[in-house]
Amino acid sequence: MHRPPPSLRRLPAVLTLVAILVGVAVAPAAHGADRGTGFGTWAPLSRTGWHGSMRVGDVHTYCIHPGLPVATGTTTDHGVTSDVNGLSPQQLVSINYLVSTYGQTDDPVQAASVGWAVKAIVDRDTTLHSWGYGGNDLPQAIDYIMRRASPENSSAIQQRTVQYLAEAEQISVPRVGGQLTLTTDEDDPTRGTLTVDVDDTASGTLRLENAIFADTGSSERSGVHGSVSYPIVAPPSASEDGRPYVVRARGAFSVRSAAIRYYSTPGQQESAGPAGPTEFEIAAQDASPRPVRFSPRIETAARIDARARFVDRVTITAAEGVWPRHDNGEFVVVSASADVYRTNAFPAESSEIPANLTPVAHLELRTDPATGAGVYETSTTTLPGPGVYTAVWRIERSSQEAQSVPHFVSRYFWTERFATPAQTEQLAFTPPSTDRTPAPSASPTASAFAPVPSPPPMAPAALAFTGISAGSLPGIGGASILAIGVGLVALRVARRRTGVLRA
Known part of the structure; x- marks a missing residue:
């Protein structure tokens, strides 16, 4: 002044x-x-x-x-x-x-x-x-x-x-406004980060929707200063009925104002009072929905039917209790398969399949997109013969349809134990029939599917151990009969004479 x-x-x-x-x-x-x-x-x-x-x-x-x-x-x-x-x-x-x-x-x-x-x-x-x-x-x-x-x-x-x-x-002029960015881990969509990009002097509060901060377990965080990143967790429970879900974030921040509270007096001094902080909000959401991931499990009950087929009743569920859906509401399809093994006796249950066994049959299962979890039945073709049969089911992420793969945990693999009681059945040997009734001759039509060849003609052959030809057998047989008859007569006469003498 x-x-x-x-x-x-x-x-x-x-x-x-x-x-x-x-x-x-x-x-x-x-x-x-x-x-x-x-x-x-x-x-x-x-x-x-x-x-x-x-x-x-x-x-x-x-x-x-x-x-x-x-x-x-x-x-x-x-x-x-x-x-x-x-x-x-x-x-x-x-x-x-x-x-x-x-x-x-x-x-x-x-x-x-x-x-x-x-x-x-x-x-x-x-x-x-x-x-x-x-x-x-x-x-x-x-x-x-x-x-x-x-x-x-x-x-x-x-x-x-x-x-x-x-x-x-x-004191630098602060940047008003900023940006929030949400990322999703490629291997696990339930995890990711929230990155804050604001002026270094800015401070404020963050709020999450459908997610929580990994280190605190809370969906809200105060005292956020400047640019920083936080790991987040987006649990599948945030999904509506198993459908893909979106994480959203909002931030309310303030910075020192490049402004004053302005006072004036006509013809006299102008003066400056304190201006409160400049406040602003920023928001973000996932670039694409997060798929609900799950871990499907199988329970089985096997039998061998009258046609000698291995029949499996398969109950498939999600370990997390939520079977994921696509955006259109259809359930994610799960493909599972099983190999069937044969042994001579009931094998011991184990976590490993014996190395000397090879599959003798195969089972396939594909869940219904309209049903999802539930009970499915599948069977093999006719089994190769008597024995003890056991099936081992497996579910692999790498074997799923392209649309289903994102819903499986990375490198997901599940398999049954070998020779579980519910998966082991015996096909018994059927003994031959005791009925001695001659079998009927083949019908004329049977020869069209399996022709039966005529027996070969009998050729003259020497009899074993005799050295006599087959053609001389009738003469030899007559002489033998005559000799036997003469002997019997002689024997009878002798017995009579003996009886006379004894008397």
Whole structure:
């Protein structure tokens, strides 16, 4: 505030008269500025000026128009603005920093130091030379005036003014706004990150929908400062009926305003009060829905039917209790398969299939997209013969349809134990029929499917161990019969003779 020229020394009386004349027209919302905290003379114009704050209501304000009279008249509050007398955003953010951080005080040395620093930020040249100082050193210009207003505090005010200016120069214009980014882990869609990109001086709160922060288990996080990333967890329970789901994030932040609360007094000083922080919100959501992942499981009950087929009743469920769906509502299809093995006796149950066994049959299962989990029945072709049969089911991520693969845990593989009781059945040997009724001759039509060849003609052959040909057998047979008859007659005659002698 400058020293008035002699021609203006009668101005206070004139201004006072004008104020009295127009006082009745003052708007109710406007009011005069009161003396704040500082040093000097509280008057529009004086030899020493006023160096400190002006109080408007409960707010300490500071001159932003060096050279104009002190605002003792009616003052109007224009609210927070970033458009003041052509001041740059850097000037505004520096002024706001000073009047907010140090300006709301009852310490006169501190208030006077803020006043000098604010004026120097707005117009350094006018601040240096308004009171007759001819040099270019701010501390000397302060001392030139304060030796008259408060010489004992001049040195402290010089030091603090230099300190406040240095701090204000380090305050950068903050970036208003920013960006949130959600990512999804390729191997596990229930996990990912939320990345915040805001000004380093920004602080605020984050809120998640359908997810929680991995380290806290909460969907809300306060005290977020600057740019940072947080791991998140998006559980399948966030899904609606197993359908793909979307994670959303919102952030409410604030930064120091490159603005001031602007006050003006007609014909007198303009001043700056503290402007609250600038607030902004940013939001984001998943680039694509997260598929519900699950771990299908199988329970089985096998039997061998009358056609010698291995029949399996398969109950398939999701370990998590949720069977995923596609966007159209259809259930994700699961493909499963089983190999059937044969042994001579009931094998011992184990987690490994014996290395010497090879499959003798195969089973396939594909779930119904309209049903999902449930009970399915499948069977082999006719088994190769008697024995003990056991099936081992498996579900592999790599064997699924392309649309189903994203819903399986990475590298998912599930298999049954070998020879579980529910999967082991015996096909018994069927003994041959005891019915000795000659089999009927083949019908003429049977030869069309399996022709039966005629028996080969009997060729003459020597009988074993005799050396007699087959053609001489009838003569030899007659002679033998004759000899036997003669012998029987002789035997009978002999018995009669013996009987006579004994008598």
